[in-house]
Structures are given as structure tokens and as C-alpha cells.
Amino acid sequence: MYISIEKVSKAFTLKDKSTLTVLDKVDLYIKEGESICLLGPSGCGKSTLLNLIAGFDTPSTGTIKIDGDTVTQPSIDRIVIFQNYGLLPWRNVIKNVELGLEAKKLKRKERRRIAEEYIKLVGLSDYKKHHPPQLSGGMQQRVALARALAVEPKILLMDEPFGALDAMTRMHMQDEIERIWQEKKKTIIFVTHDIEEAVFLADRIVIMTPSPGRVKTIIEVPLPRKRDKTSLDFLKIKDKVFTEFNLK
Numbered sequence: 001m002y003i004s005i006e007k008v009s010k011a012f013t014l015k016d017k018s019t020l021t022v023l024d025k026v027d028l029y030i031k032e033g034e035s036i037c038l039l040g041p042s043g044c045g046k047s048t049l050l051n052l053i054a055g056f057d058t059p060s061t062g063t064i065k066i067d068g069d070t071v072t073q074p075s076i077d078r079i080v081i082f083q084n085y086g087l088l089p090w091r092n093v094i095k096n097v098e099l100g101l102e103a104k105k106l107k108r109k110e111r112r113r114i115a116e117e118y119i120k121l122v123g124l125s126d127y128k129k130h131h132p133p134q135l136s137g138g139m140q141q142r143v144a145l146a147r148a149l150a151v152e153p154k155i156l157l158m159d160e161p162f163g164a165l166d167a168m169t170r171m172h173m174q175d176e177i178e179r180i181w182q183e184k185k186k187t188i189i190f191v192t193h194d195i196e197e198a199v200f201l202a203d204r205i206v207i208m209t210p211s212p213g214r215v216k217t218i219i220e221v222p223l224p225r226k227r228d229k230t231s232l233d234f235l236k237i238k239d240k241v242f243t244e245f246n247l248k
């Protein structure tokens with residue numbers, strides 16, 4: 001399996017020296033190129049699990065392996081996109097996208113060429129000289145996406161990437177992710193609270209429960225893409241997820 005999460009538990013020691021178990025023996029196996037959504041109530045450990053996969057932190061027990069190698073630190077093969085974009089306001093769009101490429105030690109011209117290619121992919125060629133504060137939230141998220149994709153990661157980890165966007169922009173970004181995922185075939189793991197977003201984007205939806213965080217169930221979404229949010233099959237799966245989500 002491409003990503004193997006085996007019996008992963010994570011506990012934090014709190015200020016009063018007590019222990020908070022956030023993840024409890026989580027098992028999850030992900031195929032290369034799959035789109036996986038982590039869905040669950042606030043505090044069930046979704047971000048914690050994403051951080052462990054990213055290598056920002058290590059499990060208390062259990063292991064996470066990617067392509068056979070245990071994850072012990074962050075890697076340029078796994079890029080995380082956050083809700084707050086993480087752009088540098090004093091750099092224009094093209095310089096923000098080039099940022100990730102600077103670690104790759106490419107020649108300036110090559111860096112520029114790749115950055116332009118990905119800015120085009122996210123539809124922002126006309127804005128490449130703009131600075132983040134001059135752009136809407138949706139556009140800033142596109143810049144963050146271009147920057148992440150430009151380094152050609154194998155895995156894209158997204159922590160509620162559209163959480164701060166209004167409903168219309170959010171829908172456009174979902175379409176964008178869908179289109180880019182089809183074109184680039186990345187392995188994507190994303191966290192959301194939005195059931196419709198999960199059914200629209202995921203091959204499989206991992207429903208988690210809190211206290212401590214566990215995988216409750218995994219729901220397959222075998223619908224052809226691009227998915228029609230108003231189709232009966234779509235609504236049936238949405239309903240199934242909704243029911244699972246609410247059952248204790």
C-alpha cells in the first residue's frame with residue numbers, strides 16, 4: 001500500500017501533566033492517486049492525523065509509512081495547504097509560487113518557467129504581478145495551490161483549505177481541485193467539515209469519532225467524475241454519510 005497508517009495513536013501531555021489521547025489506534029491504508037477525505041466533528045484529531053502524515057509530528061505509538069519508508073520528518077514530497085493560505089504579503093504572486101522552488105536549487109529562469117506554468121494552471125496568469133492583499137480569498141487560495149503543486153509533491157495534504165471562503169468561491173475551488181486532481185493524479189488527503197464537499201471530491205470518506213479520535217467507518221464514493229451534486233446517486237451517498245456522521 002502506498003500510505004500505511006498502522007495502529008497510530010497520539011497523546012499529548014497537557015500543562016497539568018495529564019495526558020490527552022487524541023488518536024487511538026488509527027489504521028488507514030491509502031492507494032497512490034487516491035483522494036481521501038477525513039470527516040468528523042471538531043476535536044476528533046483530523047488535523048493531528050494530517051500533521052503526522054506530513055511529518056510535522058510523530059505518533060506516540062504505531063507507524064506511518066509512505067512507499068515503504070517510515071515518516072519521521074517533513075518532506076518536499078508531501079505539501080500541506082492550510083486554510084489561511086500562508087502567502088507572503090510582500091511578495092507578488094509569481095514570487096510566492098517561486099518560494100517553494102527555491103529549496104529545489106533550480107536556475108532562476110527555470111524557476112520562473114515552472115511558476116508561470118502553475119499560475120496558468122490555476123487561472124491566475126493575469127494576476128502574476130499582484131500582491132496577496134490585492135487578491136480575493138479564492139485567488140489567494142489558488143496561489144497557495146499553485147505554490148504547492150509547483151514543487152511537484154507526490155502527496156497533497158489539505159487542512160480545510162476552503163474553510164475561509166464564501167459558498168460560491170468554495171464551489172469554484174472544489175471544481176478547480178477536481179480538475180487539477182484529474183490532470184495531475186496526485187494522492188490527496190483533505191480535511192473538511194462539509195459533507196457535500198467530501199462526496200464531491202473523495203474516492204473514500206473516512207469518518208472519525210472523537211474522544212479519543214478513531215476511524216468509525218469508511219464510505220466509498222464510486223461515482224463517475226465530475227460529480228453532479230444534484231443527481232440521485234450523489235444525494236444517496238450524501239445521505240449515507242450524514243447518517244453515519246450523526247450516529248453515535
Ligand SMILES: Nc1ncnc2c1ncn2[C@@H]1O[C@H](COP(=O)(O)OP(=O)(O)OP(=O)(O)O)[C@@H](O)[C@H]1O
Pocket residue numbers: 012013014020022040041042043044045046047048049
Ligand atoms: N499540541 C497539542 N497539545 C495538546 N493538545 C493538542 C495539541 N494539538 C491538538 N491538541 C488537541 O487534540 C484534539 C484534536 O485536535 P485536532 O486539531 O487534531 O482536531 P480536529 O478534528 O482537526 O478539529 P477541528 O475540526 O476543530 O479542526 C483537540 O482537543 C486539541 O485541543
